[in-house]
Amino acid sequence: xxxxxxxxxxxxxxxxxxxxxxxxxxxxxxxxxxxxxxxxxxxxxxxxxxxxxxxxxxxxxxxxxxxxxxxxxxxxxxxxxxxxxxxxxxxxxxxxxxxxxxxxxxxxxxxxxxxxxxxxxxxxxxxxxxxxxxxxxxxxxxxxxxxxxxxxxxxxxxxxxxxxxxxxxxxxxxxxxxxxxxxxxxxxxxxxxxxxxxxxxxxxxxxxxxxxxxxxxxxxxxxxxxxxxxxxxxxxxxxxxxxxxxxxxxxxx
Amino acid sequence: xxxxxxxxxxxxxxxxxxxxxxxxxxxxxxxxxxxxxxxxxxxxxxxxxxxxxxxxxxxxxxxxxxxxxxxxxxxxxxxxxxxxxxxxxxxxxxxxxxxxxxxxxxxxxxxxxxxxxxxxxxxxxxxxxxxxxxxxxxxxxxxxxxxxxxxxxxxxxxxxxxxxxxxxxxxxxxxxxxxxxxxxxxxxxxxxxxxxxxxxxxxxxxxxxxxxxxxxxxxxxxxxxxxxxxxxxxxxxxxxxxxxxxxxxxxxx
Numbered sequence: 001x002x003x004x005x006x007x008x009x010x011x012x013x014x015x016x017x018x019x020x021x022x023x024x025x026x027x028x029x030x031x032x033x034x035x036x037x038x039x040x041x042x043x044x045x046x047x048x049x050x051x052x053x054x055x056x057x058x059x060x061x062x063x064x065x066x067x068x069x070x071x072x073x074x075x076x077x078x079x080x081x082x083x084x085x086x087x088x089x090x091x092x093x094x095x096x097x098x099x100x101x102x103x104x105x106x107x108x109x110x111x112x113x114x115x116x117x118x119x120x121x122x123x124x125x126x127x128x129x130x131x132x133x134x135x136x137x138x139x140x141x142x143x144x145x146x147x148x149x150x151x152x153x154x155x156x157x158x159x160x161x162x163x164x165x166x167x168x169x170x171x172x173x174x175x176x177x178x179x180x181x182x183x184x185x186x187x188x189x190x191x192x193x194x195x196x197x198x199x200x201x202x203x204x205x206x207x208x209x210x211x212x213x214x215x216x217x218x219x220x221x222x223x224x225x226x227x228x229x230x231x232x233x234x235x236x237x238x239x240x241x242x243x244x245x246x247x248x249x250x251x252x253x
Numbered sequence: 254x255x256x257x258x259x260x261x262x263x264x265x266x267x268x269x270x271x272x273x274x275x276x277x278x279x280x281x282x283x284x285x286x287x288x289x290x291x292x293x294x295x296x297x298x299x300x301x302x303x304x305x306x307x308x309x310x311x312x313x314x315x316x317x318x319x320x321x322x323x324x325x326x327x328x329x330x331x332x333x334x335x336x337x338x339x340x341x342x343x344x345x346x347x348x349x350x351x352x353x354x355x356x357x358x359x360x361x362x363x364x365x366x367x368x369x370x371x372x373x374x375x376x377x378x379x380x381x382x383x384x385x386x387x388x389x390x391x392x393x394x395x396x397x398x399x400x401x402x403x404x405x406x407x408x409x410x411x412x413x414x415x416x417x418x419x420x421x422x423x424x425x426x427x428x429x430x431x432x433x434x435x436x437x438x439x440x441x442x443x444x445x446x447x448x449x450x451x452x453x454x455x456x457x458x459x460x461x462x463x464x465x466x467x468x469x470x471x472x473x474x475x476x477x478x479x480x481x482x483x484x485x486x487x488x489x490x491x492x493x494x495x496x497x498x499x500x501x502x503x504x505x506x
Binding site: 029030036126127128130131132134135138219222223224226227230231233234235238239241243244245 | 282283289379380381383384385387388391472475476477479480483484486487488491492494496497498
């Protein structure tokens with residue numbers, strides 16, 4: 001990594017089209033739409049217990065999104081940036097009247113048949129989930145503002161995945177249908193957010209090194225999402241070994 | 254976790270014997286001597302490539318040990334504590350004349366047939382390794398001094414594991430024998446270190462809540478070690494899916 005970034009300092013600036021194409025190529029290669037856990041989900045091959053484990057663990061990620069966004073907010077001296085970014089916290093925490101994304105994810109946890117309290121206490125989540133999510137908060141808190149914003153660009157790819165997921169969840173797991181409001185909201189929010197973030201990154205990546213760091217930030221974020229599904233697959237699909245202390249699926253399925 | 258700690262504030266102080274027994278019970282249940290990756294290693298069932306992946310990923314952990322210990326050192330206002338703890342940094346970084354633990358682990362990496370440069374650059378390590386190790390450094394940097402010291406107590410159990418491992422590595426993988434100096438050193442160092450740390454924790458855990466936090470810290474550290482082996486097993490044993498960008502085993506074994 002270091003040596004390639006040193007080398008890149010002497011390389012020519014990417015054109016805007018090349019810079020943008022780089023993000024899409026990374027998404028195609030590394031975004032978690034290709035992860036075997038998602039493939040099983042979309043084929044209807046996950047059990048209720050496996051979907052419970054997914055909803056429970058992913059809740060921890062969801063619960064840290066506003067903390068991650070507040071850390072990014074705290075790094076900006078530009079009120080215009082902060083105004084735009086503040087929307088993300090509102091989307092997840094709600095406006096005090098309607099439910100935000102976190103509340104909606106709790107409804108998804110309940111739709112799987114688990115009590116919301118389990119998610120609220122992070123009870124039984126995989127340590128690997130915790131470490132990956134902490135790494136995300138750490139990344140946006142300690143890397144450059146540009147890298148922090150660029151790491152959000154997985155949202156460029158989420159609309160397509162969520163559209164497919166909603167369709168397949170309704171088809172294969174109809175008992176889960178009451179819990180899909182989170183995804184409905186994200187179909188509108190994610191493209192709004194990624195459009196702003198992408199334009200901001202294009203405007204603020206002034207050197208080839210910065211362009212490469214922005215691409216590396218998206219790669220790092222893809223790794224964080226991928227690692228969460230690896231851990232779920234290992235613990236609950238194959239070989240199916242939850243670590244000591246983690247959520248144990250009921251015997252029924 | 255939170256609710257059990259609240260409840261424990263009203264519970265009686267553990268006797269020293271009960272407090273000590275708690276650490277040993279946690280080790281028996283959660284220490285990574287029981288992890289299936291280690292069981293395969295000790296049965297001689299790992300391929301050279303799987304041992305390469307282990308040595309490479311574990312190097313990242315080793316390389317962060319002195320950083321972790323320096324973070325603990327930085328938290329103490331007691332020169333006697335710092336003098337005792339400083340030994341750990343010396344053990345890993347060396348004294349400038351003989352090799353320290355990190356250099357010895359690089360020899361182990363080379364004995365597996367990988368270039369040391371790969372380890373030094375952290376090239377191809379699993380993101381999950383990075384996250385777990387970062388979580389360890391974060392833990393000792395942000396939790397109480399007592400919890401930071403207690404998290405080192407996995408060393409209570411390492412002598413027995415290392416003794417077994419050296420025996421089995423020599424038996425099943427004789428081509429690795431030139432790389433075992435790290436473990437020889439740890440046979441002496443780990444008991445010295447854990448003896449000091451355990452006495453210190455016993456002396457400084459004044460309340461039941463502190464006793465419970467010390468036990469929880471050891472559990473948290475066991476989780477960190479376990480998660481690293483889960484990730485190795487998933488990527489390189491079963492199902493054997495290294496994530497995008499990670500070390501890919503050669504085809505030969």
